[in-house]
Amino acid sequence: MEESLEDAKEEIKRVDHLFYVSLKYTRTVDMMRSMIGRLISTFDYGMLSLLKYSKEKKKTNEIPETPISKCELLxxxxxxxxxxxxxxxxxxxxxxxxxxxxxxxxxxxxxxxxSQIGDKKVDTNIDILKEYYEKTTKFVSFVQQIIREG
Incomplete structure (x- = not known):
């Protein structure tokens, strides 16, 4: 549980570097996609940490394998x-x-x-990526708060 939380914090540090250093100088979609991939990894670690905590507190019996079922359970x-x-x-x-x-x-x-998601187009630029980064940082803090208070 603590290890997964630490992994999430490490990923957030990498995202921070990608956003404030790499993306600033390259300004490419490939760099944006790399950052989105790191944000997803951060969420994965945070969710795993919460699920391990929930299992430890007997709120669930098992940890689902698929990301969507993890989301639903959380x-x-x-x-x-x-x-x-x-x-x-x-x-x-x-x-x-x-x-x-x-x-x-x-x-x-x-x-x-x-991006084409279903039948609608979704524009992702640097400002929107910053919002995603900030929300992901808040998610890691949220996970940390739940585990520490519990």
């Missing part, structure tokens, strides 16, 4: 908290990574990844 166990918005962001990030995309204005400030 929403069920921690429904009184605001975990739903974090799980929705996690699922959106996964969809962004799996969906087809195009690049716009690479090597410029307004570099944008345009």
């Amino acid at each position: 929403k069920e166990i921690y429904e009184e908290t605001n975990i739903k918005k974090y799980m929705d962001l996690y699922l959106l990030l996964r969809k962004l990574m799996k969906s087809p995309y195009t690049k716009k204005e690479e090597y410029r400030r307004h570099v944008t990844m345009i």
Whole structure:
């Protein structure tokens, strides 16, 4: 449990570097996708940490294998908290990574990844990535708070 939480914190440090150093100088969609991948890894570690904690506290008997079932179980166990918005962001990030995309204005400030999710287009630029990064950081703090208070 603690190990997974530490892994999540380490991933957040890597995302921080990608955002403030690598993306600043390269401004490519590939760098944006790398950052999204790290955000997903951070969520994976945070969710695993919460699930291990829940199992330890006898709130669940087993830890599901698939990411979607992990999300559903966490929403069920921690429904009184605001975990739903974090799980929705996690699922959106996964969809962004799996969906087809195009690049716009690479090597410029307004570099944008345009993804096709279902029948709608989703634009992801540096400002939106910063929001995702900040929400992911809040998720790690949220997990840490639940484990420490428990």
